[in-house]
Amino acid sequence: MKSYGAYLKHVLTCAPAPRSERIPVEAAAGRVLLEDIRATIDDPVEARSAMDGYAVHARDLRDAGSDTPVWLAESGRSQAGRTPHLRLAAGTAWRIMTGAPMPAGADAGVPVEHGTRTDGRVRFVAAPKRGAYVRRPRENFRRGTLLIRAGTVIRAQELGLAITAGYKTLRVARPLRVGVVSTGDELVPPGSRLRRGEVFDSNRPTILAMARDAGVQAIDLGRVGDRPEFLDRILKEHRRELDMLVTIGGVSAGDFDVVKVFLRRYRSVDLVKVGMRPAKPQAFGRLGRLWWYGLPGNPVSAMIAFDRFVRPFVMRATGHRLVFRARRTGVCEMSVGKKHALREFIRAHARQAGDRWHVRPVGPGGSSNIRSMVNANALIILPERCRRVAAGEEVAFELLADPPLRTVP
Numbered sequence: 001m002k003s004y005g006a007y008l009k010h011v012l013t014c015a016p017a018p019r020s021e022r023i024p025v026e027a028a029a030g031r032v033l034l035e036d037i038r039a040t041i042d043d044p045v046e047a048r049s050a051m052d053g054y055a056v057h058a059r060d061l062r063d064a065g066s067d068t069p070v071w072l073a074e075s076g077r078s079q080a081g082r083t084p085h086l087r088l089a090a091g092t093a094w095r096i097m098t099g100a101p102m103p104a105g106a107d108a109g110v111p112v113e114h115g116t117r118t119d120g121r122v123r124f125v126a127a128p129k130r131g132a133y134v135r136r137p138r139e140n141f142r143r144g145t146l147l148i149r150a151g152t153v154i155r156a157q158e159l160g161l162a163i164t165a166g167y168k169t170l171r172v173a174r175p176l177r178v179g180v181v182s183t184g185d186e187l188v189p190p191g192s193r194l195r196r197g198e199v200f201d202s203n204r205p206t207i208l209a210m211a212r213d214a215g216v217q218a219i220d221l222g223r224v225g226d227r228p229e230f231l232d233r234i235l236k237e238h239r240r241e242l243d244m245l246v247t248i249g250g251v252s253a254g255d256f257d258v259v260k261v262f263l264r265r266y267r268s269v270d271l272v273k274v275g276m277r278p279a280k281p282q283a284f285g286r287l288g289r290l291w292w293y294g295l296p297g298n299p300v301s302a303m304i305a306f307d308r309f310v311r312p313f314v315m316r317a318t319g320h321r322l323v324f325r326a327r328r329t330g331v332c333e334m335s336v337g338k339k340h341a342l343r344e345f346i347r348a349h350a351r352q353a354g355d356r357w358h359v360r361p362v363g364p365g366g367s368s369n370i371r372s373m374v375n376a377n378a379l380i381i382l383p384e385r386c387r388r389v390a391a392g393e394e395v396a397f398e399l400l401a402d403p404p405l406r407t408v409p
Contacts, residue, residue, distance in 0.1 A: 001273045001280075003384070004308075004343040011284060011309050014291075018173040018319035025162050028154045031172035032215065032319040037148035037158075040166030043140040047102040050133045054115050054122060055094040055106035058130040069125045074117065078103070093122045102134060109133030141165070151321025153215070173319035176243040180208050181221040181234055183250040183258050184297065202370065203248045203302050207295065210303065211246070214311045215318055226250070228262040239290045243317075246310060249297030252281045259283060259294045269294075275384065276343045278367040279305035298367035304345055304379070307400070325398040327381075330357030332395040336380065337388035347376035350397055359397050377401065 002010075020034045049055060056072065064070040076086065077095035086103040088094050093115070094103050102109075108128040116123040141147060147165055148158050154172070162170060187201040188194065201223055211218035221238060224230035231247070238245070250259030251271060260283075263269045269285030269292050279301040283294030293310050295302040312323040330350060338344050350359045362375040381396045382389065389395045 001275050004274055004276045007272065007274050008309060008312075011313055012316055012323070014284075014286070015313050015316040018317060020171050020319075021174050022169045022171050025159060025167050025170050028162070028170045028172055029156060029159050030215070031154050031170075031175070033148060033150055033152045033154055033158070033170060034173055034319050035171045036146055036150050037162050037165060037167065037170075039141045039143050039145045039147055042138040042143050043164060044135050044137055046137055047106075048135045049096045049098055049100050049102060049109050050135050051098050051109065051111055053096060053109050053111040053133060054124075055088060055096045055102050056108055056110055056124075056128065057088065057090060057105060058108040058128055058132075060091055061108075061110075061124050061127050064124045064127045066125045069123050071121050071123050074120055074122050076103075093124075107131065107134070149321065151319055153320070176216045176314050176317055177219060177241060178211050178216045178244045178246060178314065179219045179221045179234075179238050179242045180204055180211060180246045180248070181231075182223045182248045183226065183231070184223070185225045187223050203295075203297065203299055206299065206370070207246060207248060207302060207306055210306050210311070211314070214314050215320075216244075216314050221245075224258070226258045228258055231258060231262045235287065235290075239288065242290055244291040244293065244314070245287075246293050246295060246306075247283075248295045248302050251283045251294040251296055263292075263294070275341075276308070276345065277338075277340065278345070279308070280342070282309070284309070296367075299370040300347070300367040300373055303370075303373055308345070325400075327396055327398055328357055329394045329396055330359045332380070332389050332391060332393055333358055333360040335389065335391045336361055336382065336395070338382055339387070341384050343384050344382040346380040346382065347372045348378045348380045348397060349376060350378035350399060357397070359395060 018034060060072060061070050072091060072093040074095055075089055075092035078100045079097040080099035083101050088103040088105040094106060107130050109132055110124060110128050114126060147161055152158060182201050182204040186198050188198045190200050208218045208220055221234055224234060247259050250257040260271055263271060263283060266287060268287060269283055271283045273280050274282055279296050281296050282305055285292055295305045315323040336346060346361050348359045349362050350357055359378060359380055362372060364372050378397045378399050
């Protein structure tokens, strides 16, 4: 049996370096960035109006008030877009739209609703401060500023910032092509009429969804029965188009565990027992250029094995800077314990109360009951040497839907 920590380290050490490609920035949402984004320009490059209104010399309106209105001649107007270099004459106001460059000499803006236009003149009843309603040059960022770090998943806001910073294309990681196949004569498609001994094939759609959430190109390869030649066919047909094959079921100690039987001929794939619960039996290795991961067949075991090993593997192989979920601690609301020396992952519900987290184990138990994963939003983690956590004590846990952490450059 391999310890959980040693096995995880082995799996992650095997993760290949991400393969890169350069794509148009508009198509980069959801991809992992493989280069730092530094501003190629200043933003804004010049002073611009922050809203529709009037560009003025602040000193011309220093005496403006409700009882002492000041009238300025309107000397021109401009809008956002290509604008010639203009200069605002003293004692005049310039009609200006949001985003338009400020005319030279103007050092303040007045919102349109605070000025009254009459016969080519504008009446002001308030004195603006110098710099009011003006977007200063470089107030957003300067040329050369680090804006986005490599390893970041590009969301809509990163995409917009990259374009604003002057980028036309981005170097991103190519998503891994991961095929998923379920094994077992007892499996039938969703919605079928169940006969004695049959179960719905829920594992494959579940793992496909988890793979897509991890950012890979997940390919549904269907179900195969408990005969090694079926896996031979899958391997021959798809090994050139895939980066990784994930099989579900058939890695335990049963007489008809097809993955176990099939992989006996390959020394490069290890059938292992990992010191954890659930999901002790697993398989991992390489067949030529194709990585192979065998998940156990019980639904909860398959999900936890994928979450603990396959997810960080594919995230590292696609350039993610952070591949693990954030570890937290919280107050355990009921006692939990174990009699074995394995690392245990207990399905739980976590909630935040003030500045403290509280976690409570949820059921129903058993690695075959996927309902418990629906009731859970976290996993309590009991280390190998831990035998019991009493109610009210602190316990380590991870949220199952923990978003990737982001650090500000």
